[in-house]
Amino acid sequence: MSRPRIVIVGAGFAGYRTARTLSRLTRHQADITLLNPTDYFLYLPLLPQVAAGVLEPRRVSVSLSGTLPRVRLVLGEADGIDLDGRTVRYTGPEGAEGTLPFDRLVLAAGSVNKLLPIPGVAEHAHGFRGLPEALYLRDHVTRQIELAAATRDRAECSARCTFVVVGAGYTGTEVAAHGQMYTDAQVRKHPMRTGMRPRWMLLDVAPRVLPEMDERLSRTAERVLRQRGVDVRMGTSVKEATHAGVVLTDGTTVDTRTLVWCVGVRPDPLVESLGLPMERGRLLVDPHLQVPGHPELFACGDVAAVPDLHNPGGYTPMTAQHAWRHGKVCAHNVAASLGLGGERRPYRHRDMGFVVDLGGAKAAANPLGVPLSGPAAGAVTRGYHLAAMPGNRVRVAADWLLDAVLPRQAVQLGLVRSWSVPLESASPELARVPAGAAPERRGTAAGAGSGPGRPDTASKDAGRPAAGPARPAPDDGRPDGGRAGGEPAKNQPGGEPAKNQPGGEPAKKQPGGEPAKNRPGGDPAKPSPADMPHTHGTPGPGPAGARSKPGSAAAGAAGAGARPGRAGGAAGPGSSGGRGGPRPAGGPRARPPSAGAPAPTRSAEGVEPPPNQPPPGPDIAPGPVRRTDGPPEGDS
Numbered sequence: 001m002s003r004p005r006i007v008i009v010g011a012g013f014a015g016y017r018t019a020r021t022l023s024r025l026t027r028h029q030a031d032i033t034l035l036n037p038t039d040y041f042l043y044l045p046l047l048p049q050v051a052a053g054v055l056e057p058r059r060v061s062v063s064l065s066g067t068l069p070r071v072r073l074v075l076g077e078a079d080g081i082d083l084d085g086r087t088v089r090y091t092g093p094e095g096a097e098g099t100l101p102f103d104r105l106v107l108a109a110g111s112v113n114k115l116l117p118i119p120g121v122a123e124h125a126h127g128f129r130g131l132p133e134a135l136y137l138r139d140h141v142t143r144q145i146e147l148a149a150a151t152r153d154r155a156e157c158s159a160r161c162t163f164v165v166v167g168a169g170y171t172g173t174e175v176a177a178h179g180q181m182y183t184d185a186q187v188r189k190h191p192m193r194t195g196m197r198p199r200w201m202l203l204d205v206a207p208r209v210l211p212e213m214d215e216r217l218s219r220t221a222e223r224v225l226r227q228r229g230v231d232v233r234m235g236t237s238v239k240e241a242t243h244a245g246v247v248l249t250d251g252t253t254v255d256t257r258t259l260v261w262c263v264g265v266r267p268d269p270l271v272e273s274l275g276l277p278m279e280r281g282r283l284l285v286d287p288h289l290q291v292p293g294h295p296e297l298f299a300c301g302d303v304a305a306v307p308d309l310h311n312p313g314g315y316t317p318m319t320a321q322h323a324w325r326h327g328k329v330c331a332h333n334v335a336a337s338l339g340l341g342g343e344r345r346p347y348r349h350r351d352m353g354f355v356v357d358l359g360g361a362k363a364a365a366n367p368l369g370v371p372l373s374g375p376a377a378g379a380v381t382r383g384y385h386l387a388a389m390p391g392n393r394v395r396v397a398a399d400w401l402l403d404a405v406l407p408r409q410a411v412q413l414g415l416v417r418s419w420s421v422p423l424e425s426a427s428p429e430l431a432r433v434p435a436g437a438a439p440e441r442r443g444t445a446a447g448a449g450s451g452p453g454r455p456d457t458a459s460k461d462a463g464r465p466a467a468g469p470a471r472p473a474p475d476d477g478r479p480d481g482g483r484a485g486g487e488p489a490k491n492q493p494g495g496e497p498a499k500n501q502p503g504g505e506p507a508k509k510q511p512g513g514e515p516a517k518n519r520p521g522g523d524p525a526k527p528s529p530a531d532m533p534h535t536h537g538t539p540g541p542g543p544a545g546a547r548s549k550p551g552s553a554a555a556g557a558a559g560a561g562a563r564p565g566r567a568g569g570a571a572g573p574g575s576s577g578g579r580g581g582p583r584p585a586g587g588p589r590a591r592p593p594s595a596g597a598p599a600p601t602r603s604a605e606g607v608e609p610p611p612n613q614p615p616p617g618p619d620i621a622p623g624p625v626r627r628t629d630g631p632p633e634g635d636s
Contacts, residue, residue: 004030004338007088007102009078011036011064013320014301015108016390017327023070025335032071033100035078035090037430039064042131043389045320048171051134052178052359053408055399061131062391074100078109078270086296104296104334107283108327111265111302111318113423120241125259127423128171132431136416137260141179143412144257145186145198157194159255164246165262166238168204169212170356172262173221176202177358180228186410201231201254208234213354217364220373224358261423265318267303279305279315287346289330298334300326309348316349325349355381
């Protein structure tokens, strides 16, 4: 007799706890398969500390294969579910497709970014739901402070030193609190020439910070933020985002290069494809976390509308605490349904309180209903996180200790490019990579799927085409091309992408000078600008047949449009993969260089990967770059 097959979709708080508990309960009596886009469980509450340089990325990433014995890990994203055939279709990280048969299916796909139909937000903002986004934000903030410290222009310095965070919930509040501490520490070492200091703004339409928490904790958090220098504006949000900054709902215009979107999340759209009863995008389940009428189907975490037995008529909120507890109850009920021991149990919970880490020794907490602030709340908050983490506790504690006695290392690692972490209702836990071609250049054919000026977004799978229109480069002298979210200036007029990046073959005998080598320590080339052909740097058409990505800005704003087929986690959210139709052509073209004018200087983050080759990773070039589009320059 074959063993029953259990498939779990998603390895967030709910999915990870389900897999771990089932592994212990079944003890080789069932085949357990975990489908997830990454090979780690992301402890999302500590992600702001990764962006602020307190913790290293691997500290909040718990290995799935290393901590889940007797569980088979399959890397991929769910594309669809056949309840009649009892199979799950998925696409692997390299584009290969497959199916997973099941006798019991647990949906724990988690949540994705919630986008609103605000002009310019999808093009100029970045989310904060995964490791790639945290790493990008850390590099971007560090770079803006360094560039601001080097300029004498007060307007430019002010814009680079202004960081706007939208959403005053858990994530937004912690990002602003940690971010202000991080940038203040940088400026103390290297003061601005203009005498300015970094300015963080926290916006929300809610009447107070942390509206979901007790009012006393909300006041504590707001007091700490204001004492630290954060500009807290409640009842205010973004009306429009542009390349130069944001326009607020009160009519104020704020010049900034950074817009962080922490408005909230919505359930993964995978469950919408099932055609089963829903509650505000969440799959309706009974108190045993089982879908009525489908004994083979269970759901937990953010995708499940679980009845709150302590609040008749209500449902448990989408929090990590509930998702973690859902997982344990769901595992027991799955095992009971297969006759592997135990009885079914309903989901009941007791409110243990909430904690919010505000950086340093400051926090807001109410364990067991007792409101705390200051160092006492900080100790309780960190103790709670250490107890809740399923792994890496010693390493996390060691990083906290080192951060308390040593200064932080404010350096740009350059691991994630701006265009690889667009704001969309897709997989924030996966950075985008080029798919057979470099990102489209400025001035190429624009697409309609993601709004005007959408940054290049390559498909998650290597076999899928890159998609996304590009904007003409604004002539404001910004290295990031004028993008509030830090979009790199790509293929500016008069310039040519750097060639011979690591792993590539150098272009030889280029007219007008030596090939760009882009090697650390390389000598700058000395080409004659007059010999450069006029075709260099001119915009060309985008890749033929570039397909739009469901779950992009426009789709997310409507709450639909994402392909219902993805697997994510309750705290490391899911992803919606997808293939859309071809994008229509059209859009502005980049301005060609005028005759005799010097080639514009490319910023470090404007270097693109060459065709058919992945980028080297950094937002900045890895060393001096030999140029083919103008006079020699020094280190980028």
